[in-house]
Amino acid sequence: MTYWISAVGGLLTAVLIIYLIRRDHLHTRYALWWIPVALIIAILGLFPQITDWIAPSIGVHYGPVIPLLTGLIALTLKILIMDIERSRNETKLNRIVQKLAILEQALQQLTENSAHKPK
Amino acid sequence: MARKTQREAAYAEQYANCCVVIPARNEEDSIASVIQQIQATCTIDLVVVDDNSSDETKSIARNAGATVLSLPVNLGAWGATQTGLRYAQSKGYHFVVTMDADGQHEAEHIEALLEPIFTGTCDVSIGTCVTRGSLLRKIAWFAMKRVSGLSLEDITSGFRVYNQNAIAVLTTREATLLEYQDVGVLTLLHSYGIRFAEIEVNMQKRQNGPSRIFCSWLAVAYYMCHTAILGMSKRQYGKKGRKKAENITPLNYQDF
Numbered sequence: 020m021t022y023w024i025s026a027v028g029g030l031l032t033a034v035l036i037i038y039l040i041r042r043d044h045l046h047t048r049y050a051l052w053w054i055p056v057a058l059i060i061a062i063l064g065l066f067p068q069i070t071d072w073i074a075p076s077i078g079v080h081y082g083p084v085i086p087l088l089t090g091l092i093a094l095t096l097k098i099l100i101m102d103i104e105r106s107r108n109e110t111k112l113n114r115i116v117q118k119l120a121i122l123e124q125a126l127q128q129l130t131e132n133s134a135h136k137p138k
Numbered sequence: 139m140a141r142k143t144q145r146e147a148a149y150a151e152q153y154a155n156c157c158v159v160i161p162a163r164n165e166e167d168s169i170a171s172v173i174q175q176i177q178a179t180c181t182i183d184l185v186v187v188d189d190n191s192s193d194e195t196k197s198i199a200r201n202a203g204a205t206v207l208s209l210p211v212n213l214g215a216w217g218a219t220q221t222g223l224r225y226a227q228s229k230g231y232h233f234v235v236t237m238d239a240d241g242q243h244e245a246e247h248i249e250a251l252l253e254p255i256f257t258g259t260c261d262v263s264i265g266t267c268v269t270r271g272s273l274l275r276k277i278a279w280f281a282m283k284r285v286s287g288l289s290l291e292d293i294t295s296g297f298r299v300y301n302q303n304a305i306a307v308l309t310t311r312e313a314t315l316l317e318y319q320d321v322g323v324l325t326l327l328h329s330y331g332i333r334f335a336e337i338e339v340n341m342q343k344r345q346n347g348p349s350r351i352f353c354s355w356l357a358v359a360y361y362m363c364h365t366a367i368l369g370m371s372k373r374q375y376g377k378k379g380r381k382k383a384e385n386i387t388p389l390n391y392q393d394f
Contacts, residue, residue: 110314113213117221120187120207121228 029061056093149249152256155232156182158248159222161215162239163189166198169239173202176237179245185225186239187218195239215296216319223300224309234300236319243297247339251299260335261304262327264290265297267341278362286321286369288328291336294320304332321365325372330381 036053039045045053063069063086074082158176162169173184186199190212200206207221219236226234233255237243243265251263268291275294282293296319300308307313307330308323316322327334 106315110311113217113314114311116209116211116213117217117224120209120221121225124205124207124225 023064026061026064029057029059029064032057032060052097149252149256152233152252153180153182155230156235156252157226157229157231157233158182158184158235158237159219159226160184160186160199160204160237160239161189161218161222162186162191162195162199163212163215163218164191164193164195165239166191166193166195168241169195169199170202172237172239172241172245173199173204175245176248177203180248182235182248183231185222187222187225189213189215189218214317216316216323217314219296219319220308220313223305227305227309231305232302234305236296236298236300238296242341242343244340244342247297247337248299250337250339251297254335254337255299255301259333261301261332263299263335263337264292264295265339265341266290266292266295266336267339268292270341274358278358278365281362282321282365282369285366285373286325287373288321288324288369290324290334293324294318297339297341303330307332316368317364318361321369322372325369325374329372329374 033054036045036050036057040047040050067083070082070085074080074085077085079085160169160172165172169186173186176182176184184204186195186204186206188196188199188206188208190209196206196208207225209218209221213221222236223234233252235248235251237245247265251265254260254263279293283289286293304327307327313323313326316326324334
């Protein structure tokens with residue numbers, strides 16, 4: 020039963036991601052990460068014996084730990100990547116704000132000059 | 139006196155290539171007197187960068203005769219200063235003096251700060267006043283110097299003059315993510331082989347409330363952690379791999 024919950028959860032996540040892309044709520048770029056994640060959840064849910072099969076070959080005694088650990092590592096990586104992107108966006112935003120202030124001053128100067136120009 | 143006038147005449151052309159950048163946030167009480175003091179001391183273009191003030195800083199500065207750049211979002215002291223540097227670069231100024239808007243820095247020292255820049259003995263001159271520091275500030279300076287490996291006396295002084303090489307470095311995207319103008323800015327300049335000179339100056343007490351960095355223990359703790367991480371990660375080890383300010387391609391006007 021537990022297996023089916025995780026399989027259905029994975030498939031529902033995949034459907035949700037496709038729905039979000041269709042509705043323009045999610046950039047396709049991010050779906051490249053989330054759809055494989057959702058499919059892996061579904062596959063591991065449908066075929067839990069995969070972890071039992073992998074576990075001895077990498078020296079893990081308790082199979083179910085593998086998906087938990089993999090999930091934790093994947094989430095940590097994802098959050099780190101998100102912070103890198105956030106820093107990049109912050110730089111862009113700050114520079115746009117600075118540019119806006121410079122352009123606004125130029126525009127004001129131009130308006131003042133044209134107002135003082137003899138007609 | 140005659141020698142001074144001669145020197146002023148020799149520097150008159152250089153002054154035309156200079157501007158003073160003053161980042162200001164809610165400084166309506168002091169901004170007018172700061173501008174008037176500068177105007178009384180030398181003929182130099184003035185740029186006030188209004189960091190999204192909620193008071194009358196912007197209009198007071200404009201009425202006092204300064205060019206005002208108005209930020210629609212609060213970017214902090216360094217973000218505002220960088221805006222001024224980018225403006226100066228786009229207008230073709232060769233030298234930029236940065237001063238605080240709270241009246242701490244005395245306009246009469248501008249000339250002393252500009253001199254080593256004009257003679258080409260350094261790229262950045264820093265107005266230094268080590269006596270002004272409270273115990274808290276002195277502890278902060280000591281820690282910052284140890285962490286970053288910088289050998290300057292007054293790391294936090296905002297009274298500086300930058301030449302074109304320094305402006306080129308400080309207008310890059312790399313410099314945009316910095317939060318404060320001390321360790322981050324200085325280590326970035328250091329990594330490009332920029333030469334510093336320290337000039338001893340007097341500084342007044344702030345006219346308008348406490349310092350924004352040293353306003354509370356929590357703010358100091360955040361500032362110290364932030365600076366420690368920045369200093370450690372940006373510290374220069376040896377001279378290898380130094381970048382050259384001359385190699386920076388200036389961004390096009392259309393670029394942001």
